[in-house]
Amino acid sequence: MNRRNFFRAGLAAPAAATLGVAxxxxxxxxxxxxxxxxxxxxxxxFLPNVPLVTHTGEExxxxxxxxxxxxxxxxxxxxxxxxxxxxxxxxxLKELHKMFxxxxxxxxxxxxxxxxxxxxxxxxxxxYAEDIVEAGPGWxxxxxKPADIENLRRAQGFTDPDPIRDADVNNHSSMARVGRDxxxxxxxxxxxxxxxxxxxxxxKSF
Amino acid sequence: xxxxQEKLIQRTMDVxxxxxxxxxxxxxxxxxGVIGAGSGLxxxxxxxxxxAAMANACLIPGKDIISPRVTPFKDPFRRMPELTxxxxxxxxxxxxxxxxxxxxxxxxxxxxxxxxxxxxxxxxEHPEMAGHFPIKDGGHQAWDxxxxxxxxxxxxxxxxxLRAVRHKHVWHSEMPAGAGxxxxxxxxxxxxxxxxxxxxxxxxxxxxxxxxxxxxxxxLVRMYNELPDTPVDQVGELxxxxxxICTHQHNNHTPSESDGGPLSYSYPGHFWDFxxxxxxxxxxxxxxxxxxxxxxxxxxxxxxxxxxDHKHDFTSQNVYAGLFGACPIYDEVxxxxxxxxxxxGVRFPSHSQDAGSFPYEFDVPMILxxxxxxxxxxxxxxxxxxxGAMGDMPTVNGTIQPVMKVQPRRYRFRIISGGPSxxxxxxxxxxxxxxxxxxxxxxxxxxxxxxxxxxxxxFKAGPGERMDVIIDFSGMKPGTEFVLTNRADSPSGRGxxxxxxxxxxxxxxxxxxxEAARPGLTDNSTKIVNRMPLRPLPDPVNVAGAKKKLWVxxxxxxxxxxxGVYFDRYAAPYEIPEGTAEVWTHKNGGGSWSxxxxxxxxxxxxxxxxxxxxxxxxSAIETGRKDTLRLDPSEEAVTAMRFRDWKGYWPMxxxxxxxxxxxxMVLFKVV
Numbered sequence: 068m069n070r071r072n073f074f075r076a077g078l079a080a081p082a083a084a085t086l087g088v089a090x091x092x093x094x095x096x097x098x099x100x101x102x103x104x105x106x107x108x109x110x111x112x113f114l115p116n117v118p119l120v121t122h123t124g125e126e127x128x129x130x131x132x133x134x135x136x137x138x139x140x141x142x143x144x145x146x147x148x149x150x151x152x153x154x155x156x157x158x159x160l161k162e163l164h165k166m167f168x169x170x171x172x173x174x175x176x177x178x179x180x181x182x183x184x185x186x187x188x189x190x191x192x193x194x195y196a197e198d199i200v201e202a203g204p205g206w207x208x209x210x211x212k213p214a215d216i217e218n219l220r221r222a223q224g225f226t227d228p229d230p231i232r233d234a235d236v237n238n239h240s241s242m243a244r245v246g247r248d249x250x251x252x253x254x255x256x257x258x259x260x261x262x263x264x265x266x267x268x269x270x271k272s273f
Numbered sequence: 274x275x276x277x278q279e280k281l282i283q284r285t286m287d288v289x290x291x292x293x294x295x296x297x298x299x300x301x302x303x304x305x306g307v308i309g310a311g312s313g314l315x316x317x318x319x320x321x322x323x324x325a326a327m328a329n330a331c332l333i334p335g336k337d338i339i340s341p342r343v344t345p346f347k348d349p350f351r352r353m354p355e356l357t358x359x360x361x362x363x364x365x366x367x368x369x370x371x372x373x374x375x376x377x378x379x380x381x382x383x384x385x386x387x388x389x390x391x392x393x394x395x396x397x398e399h400p401e402m403a404g405h406f407p408i409k410d411g412g413h414q415a416w417d418x419x420x421x422x423x424x425x426x427x428x429x430x431x432x433x434x435l436r437a438v439r440h441k442h443v444w445h446s447e448m449p450a451g452a453g454x455x456x457x458x459x460x461x462x463x464x465x466x467x468x469x470x471x472x473x474x475x476x477x478x479x480x481x482x483x484x485x486x487x488x489x490x491x492x493l494v495r496m497y498n499e500l501p502d503t504p505v506d507q508v509g510e511l512x513x514x515x516x517x518i519c520t521h522q523h524n525n526h527t528p529s530e531s532d533g534g535p536l537s538y539s540y541p542g543h544f545w546d547f548x549x550x551x552x553x554x555x556x557x558x559x560x561x562x563x564x565x566x567x568x569x570x571x572x573x574x575x576x577x578x579x580x581x582d583h584k585h586d587f588t589s590q591n592v593y594a595g596l597f598g599a600c601p602i603y604d605e606v607x608x609x610x611x612x613x614x615x616x617x618g619v620r621f622p623s624h625s626q627d628a629g630s631f632p633y634e635f636d637v638p639m640i641l642x643x644x645x646x647x648x649x650x651x652x653x654x655x656x657x658x659x660x661g662a663m664g665d666m667p668t669v670n671g672t673i674q675p676v677m678k679v680q681p682r683r684y685r686f687r688i689i690s691g692g693p694s695x696x697x698x699x700x701x702x703x704x705x706x707x708x709x710x711x712x713x714x715x716x717x718x719x720x721x722x723x724x725x726x727x728x729x730x731x732f733k734a735g736p737g738e739r740m741d742v743i744i745d746f747s748g749m750k751p752g753t754e755f756v757l758t759n760r761a762d763s764p765s766g767r768g769x770x771x772x773x774x775x776x777x778x779x780x781x782x783x784x785x786x787x788e789a790a791r792p793g794l795t796d797n798s799t800k801i802v803n804r805m806p807l808r809p810l811p812d813p814v815n816v817a818g819a820k821k822k823l824w825v826x827x828x829x830x831x832x833x834x835x836x837g838v839y840f841d842r843y844a845a846p847y848e849i850p851e852g853t854a855e856v857w858t859h860k861n862g863g864g865s866w867s868x869x870x871x872x873x874x875x876x877x878x879x880x881x882x883x884x885x886x887x888x889x890x891x892s893a894i895e896t897g898r899k900d901t902l903r904l905d906p907s908e909e910a911v912t913a914m915r916f917r918d919w920k921g922y923w924p925m926x927x928x929x930x931x932x933x934x935x936x937x938m939v940l941f942k943v944v
Contacts, residue, residue, distance in 0.1 A: 107512030111647055113656055147285050152830065154289050199290045224657025225831065228331065228765065240831025242935070251512050253656050254586040257832050257839045257936055265841045269586055272517075 106248050109134075114248065115222045117215035119180065122192035122208040129219060133207075136249035138273050139176045142258060143225050143239055145183045146195050152241050155259040157200055160243075162263035164203050167271075172205030180219065182236050184210045247273045331658035331766060332645075335665035338653065340646035343447040343666075343673060346705075346756075346784040350677035351670040353599060353638060356462050356482035358431040358492075366420050366428035369493070414528040414919055415550040416491070425557045425568070425918050427550035429493035433484055434463030436497045437518055437539075439511075442479045442595060444666070445673040449650035456511040457652075458500060459595040459671075460580075479671035480640050481580070481598025485633065486551055488574065488604035489567040494547045496520050502541035513590040513654045516541045521583035522600060523737065524719070524873065524900040525575060526554045529921025532873055535585035535938065536842055536922075551602065554875050555811075557918040558852050564616070565605045569918075572811040573876065573898070574604050577687040577720030577739045579640065585840060585938065589662055589693040589930035592642075593654055595671070597691060599638035606808050607722060609633070611797040619807060620799045621716070622685040622743065627793030635684045635798070639669050641759075641782055642691035659832065660866075661694025661766020661931045667759065667782040676784045682796035683745045685716070692736030694929045696769045696867060696903075698761035700731045701744065705756050705784070706777035714801050717741035721876060721898040724810050728803035732894055733761070735869030735903040737928030740894070743801050744785070751789040757782045766931060768867025771905070810897065814854040814913035816880070822847070822855055824939075826870060826904060826927060827862025832936040833927065839936035846922060846942040854915040856880070861904040868932060871901040872925035874943070877914035901928055916943045 108114055109130060116130035127133060140160070144153040160177055167175045181187035187195075192208040202208070210216075220226065225240045227233040245266075246253045252273040256266045332338040362368050420428050438461045441454030448455075459478020486492060500516035517540055521533035530537070531547040539545040550556075553569025564571040579599045582591035603609035605616045611623040622635040645653040645664035655662050666673050690697050703709040715727045720739050734740050744755070758779035761769040774780075799805075827834050838844065849855060857877075859870050876898035902910055926938035 107651065108656065111512070111651075111653060148289075154285075157289070195286065195289070199286050222657055224331075224655075224659060226331075227831070228660060228767070242831050252515055253513065253590075254515075255659070255832070255935055257830065259830060260837075261839050261841045261936075262843045265843050268842065 106251060108246075108248060108251070108253065113222055113253075115218050117211065117219050119209045119211040119215065119219075120189050122189060122196040122210075124189050124193070127209075133176070133178055134246075134248050136247065137174055137176050138170075138245075138247045138270070139178055140243040140245050140256065140270075141178045141180065141223065142241075142243040143182050143220060144179050145181055145236060145239070146187045146191060147183070150237060152239075152259060156241050156243075159258040159261070159263050159266070160206065161200075161202075163267055164206060166263060166267045167205075171203060175205060177202075177206040178209055179206070180209045180211075180216060182216065182220070182239055184213055184216055245270045245273065331660050331663075332655060333765070334643075334645050334663045338645060338647065338665075340644075340664070340666050341447075341449055341648065341650045343445045345674040345781060346676040348443075348446050348672050348675050350639075350675040350783060351480075351672050353480050353483040353670065354462065355632065356433055356435070356484040359434045359463060360432040362428075362430050362432075366416075366418070369429065369432060413530065413546075413548045414921070415552075416548055425550060425552055427491035427552055429491045429548060431490060431492050433492060433494045434497065435481065435494060435520075436461045436463055436499050437520070437596060438478055438499050439501055440478055442671060444644065444646075444652075444668065444671065448646060448673070450646075450652075455652060457595040458511070458514060458591070460598050463495075463497065479595035479597075481596075483599045483601070483638055485609060486549065486578070486600055486602040487609070488551050488553065488571075488602060489565070491551050492547075492549045494549065495544050496539060496547065497544045498539045498541050500541050511594060511652070513656065514594040515584055515587045515591065517584055517587075518591060518596065519583040519585075520545070520547070520580055520596070521873075522547065522549065522578055522580045524871075524876070525549055525551075525578050525600075525602070526573070526875055526918070528919040529874075529923055529943075532921075532923060533580070533583055534873060534922065534924050534940075535583050535588070535840075535926075538584070552918075554915065554917055567604065570811050571604065571606065572809050574606060574722070574808060575602055575720050575876075576607055576717050576722055577601050577638065577689065577741055579638070579689050579691075579739070581691075583924075585842075586934050589934050590654060592691070592930060593644070593662065593693055597640055599640065599687065599689065601636075601638065601687060601720070609636070611635075617806060617808060618799075619801065619805070620797055622683045622796070622798040625680075625682070625793075626795045626797070627791065629791050629793075635680075635682065636687070637684060638687040638689065639783075640671075640689040640691040641667065641669055641697065642693065643667050643695045643780070644673075655766075658766060659931060659935045661768075661929050662692075663694055663763070663766045667780045669757075669783045674781060674783060676786055678788045679746050679785045680794055681749050681751075681787055681790050682747050682794060683743055683798045683800070685741060685743055685798075687717075687720075687739060687741050688734065689739045690734035690736055692928065692930055694736060694766040694768075694931050695759070696736065696761050696763055696869075697734045697759045698731060698769065698773065699734065699740075699782075700758050700760055700779065702756050702758055702776075704754055705781070706758075706779075708776040711744075711755060714743040714745075714803070715740055715894050716743055716801060716807055718894050718897050719876070719900045721900075722808035723894070723897045724806065724808065725893075725896075726801045726803060726805045726807055727893045729894070731760070733903065735867065735901065735928065736930065737869050737871050737901040738903065745800070746785070746787050747796060749787040751787055753787040755785040757785070766929070767865060768906070768929070810878075813878070814856070814915065816856055816913060819854045819856045819913065821858070823858045823860065824870070824925075825860045825862045826868045826937065828866070833932040834936050835925070835939045838939065840926075840933075840938040842940070844940075846940040848942050848944050849916045851920055851943045852917055854913060856911060856913050858909060858911045859902055859904055860909045861907055864907045867906060867929070868904045868937070869901045869928040870904055870925065871928045872914065872941070873900075873923035874919070875915050875917060876900050877902070877912040880911040880913055882908060882910045920944060 442457035460481025554573040556569035582596035643664040760779040762772040926933040
């Protein structure tokens with residue numbers, strides 16, 4: 068069965084049902100940090116305050132705990148990665164991690180969010196991050212409820228206009244959001260096929 | 274969890290583990306067969322996981338997000354202030370000294386002035402710029418610091434100063450958040466002596482001032498970057514952009530270091546000197562008989578140029594923030610004075626001779642772009658949409674749907690399709706939303722005077738393209754109204770679907786309202802009729818002898834690419850020997866999007882188009898020289914282009930600047 072027929076056969080239903088399970092979609096306004104007005108990006112729904120779980124088991128909220136005034140890279144991945152593109156993206160992130168050096172975990176963070184949260188549970192992410200990718204400080208792998216992740220993915224634009232392709236995890240974007248809310252710098256970086264040097268030069272002074 | 278899924282996880286973890294152990298380098302990834310050369314990915318893993326099939330994050334303007342209602346055709350059309358030179362060289366370029374231009378005690382670096390010691394400094398601080406400019410040549414290619422004028426050397430004569438500034442801008446007087454203006458970026462004259470000032474004391478800078486250039490008169494334009502380095506106080510207002518800017522003059526034929534390409538950074542507190550020799554293409558390679566003392570081939574003369582930001586990754590945001598303006602160029606064909614007959618026998622509208630007239634009154638640049646506002650009337654830029662940035666508010670020269678009072682005579686409008694992403698298919702209706710369309714005469718495409726004028730009811734212009742049109746209001750009764758409307762049906766930022774919006778449903782950009790003729794009004798301009806010769810075409814490129822090159826403009830991994838490759842300053846550029854010509858085929862890699870392809874440096878000619886695109890109803894408009902090629906879905910076009918006079922790096926990119934910012938740009942190097 069090809070993908071299109073698979074989709075048409077109504078097998079989209081389980082995913083939709085999964086979506087309905089989660090009740091933690093944050094629809095209310097996010098709160099500004101003390102002493103700082105809320106940025107336009109936050110006010111216009113670009114930075115949903117969804118709850119997520121880090122690979123170390125910490126419960127966090129995207130806007131409150133991860134955005135802050137940090138320079139961050141946000142990408143989406145799966146452990147059982149289709150077509151090898153996640154290892155390739157990780158390779159670039161590893162190089163970038165080296166280039167950022169001791170800024171990692173201080174004012175620079177990488178957030179890799181799974182697109183298959185039911186499979187990529189926190190213990191699996193812990194093994195993946197610590198033993199397999201050997202991610203250094205400031206690089207968090209995140210899971211959560213499907214609807215929350217879906218909310219974040221869509222707000223940040225990691226979608227395909229074709230709903231069939233959009234629903235296909237094999238087709239997920241290999242870009243990373245690069246941003247710093249406190250300085251209003253927002254761009255995207257392609258993590259495969261582009262040199263880490265280029266990305267580093269482009270984003271280091273956000 | 275299913276056993277097969279567990280296996281898959283185990284297998285990919287093994288791969289990842291081995292990669293980590295071996296060092297996660299591209300080379301190792303390729304060796305292990307995880308990725309192929311380029312961005313091709315091997316190791317296919319079958320299986321489909323369905324995520325929620327939800328709508329794209331790209332909001333549809335006017336449907337998913339609606340700007341507050343404002344009264345159309347209420348605010349007046351904004352003319353760009355005319356920028357005059359700060360200094361004009363009297364006898365020798367040595368008059369241009371550092372001390373003359375440094376003001377306000379601000380330390381400024383001089384990346385491309387003739388001062389080598391400071392030139393070095395910028396590149397030591399910012400090694401990411403190194404390698405992309407001919408540093409070792411001492412800066413400007415076309416100016417050796419003396420008054421020499423051999424070949425393409427052209428010492429600057431006029432010195433202009435522009436500032437990139439932060440200011441308050443009113444997009445419409447009724448826009449709730451914009452009553453006192455909302456924060457924007459723009460360009461302001463250095464030597465401004467009057468008018469409304471915004472924050473930072475800057476004259477409203479959207480669009481920037483217009484500076485009029487002339488062939489044979491080289492300009493040095495100093496662009497001061499006075500944008501805020503630490504934008505803390507703008508949080509909550511202007512949510513996009515970067516204050517590291519690159520000001521590109523689209524599409525003057527200039528040395529690469531003055532092109533203002535994607536890597537020509539100017540940091541806050543610094544400036545960049547742009548040297549525009551204003552010589553015709555071919556100045557170096559021996560065009561035998563220069564006209565009116567200007568070297569090069571006068572048939573390569575340009576016209577409607579505009580300047581806008583070009584910082585890689587940020588072009589769409591920075592232009593949206595307001596960093597754009599116009600700078601047309603004149604010569605003996607297109608004299609800029611309608612009392613002076615051009616050498617091909619045409620007087621183009623410029624100014625009347627009556628008391629109420631002012632220079633260039635009837636030669637009007639207008640930059641069209643669409644914007645989106647949130648329900649509070651605050652600027653909205655779709656940061657999460659990589660198809661394109663679309664808005665439901667058409668603007669002209671920074672005003673939403675302005676009204677322009679016009680005299681009953683001929684006007685030249687330089688219509689600049691400013692994007693970021695919307696394609697135009699423009700019509701002029703008599704009255705608002707009527708089916709009575711009035712012919713216009715297109716005289717230039719991408720600023721280049723056509724070999725022959727084209728009278729038409731409509732024309733298309735993708736982002737980045739320019740069309741100069743003559744609209745004749747003579748004999749019209751006072752109160753007669755015309756509306757410039759865009760009828761291209763563009764359901765998303767990916768481009769138009771080829772259909773025409775029904776009458777009355779187009780996006781109305783602006784209204785012209787004819788006034789009673791003022792006393793003494795004259796019109797010395799030529800009544801330009803269909804097929805009237807304007808500027809002859811240069812000799813065609815020898816196609817048989819030219820190198821051929823295919824460029825495929827596509828999409829992969831969620832981003833846009835050129836020949837499968839995303840923009841990377843460190844990627845080896847495509848090299849072209851200086852003085853040669855090539856035949857490039859541009860192919861649209863997809864069936865549902867459009868790309869306006871814009872190579873910098875010289876103009877090209879379109880040799881042929883094929884594919885399934887809707888035929889351009891006005892293809893005669895494309896017979897001339899172009900700098901931006903509109904590629905409709907699945908379309909393929911063959912072009913011929915020369916690479917003369919200058920060396921260095923130039924970009925070629927999609928002028929849907931959202932595509933450009935998400936990978937769709939390459940550098941080529943003329944060696």
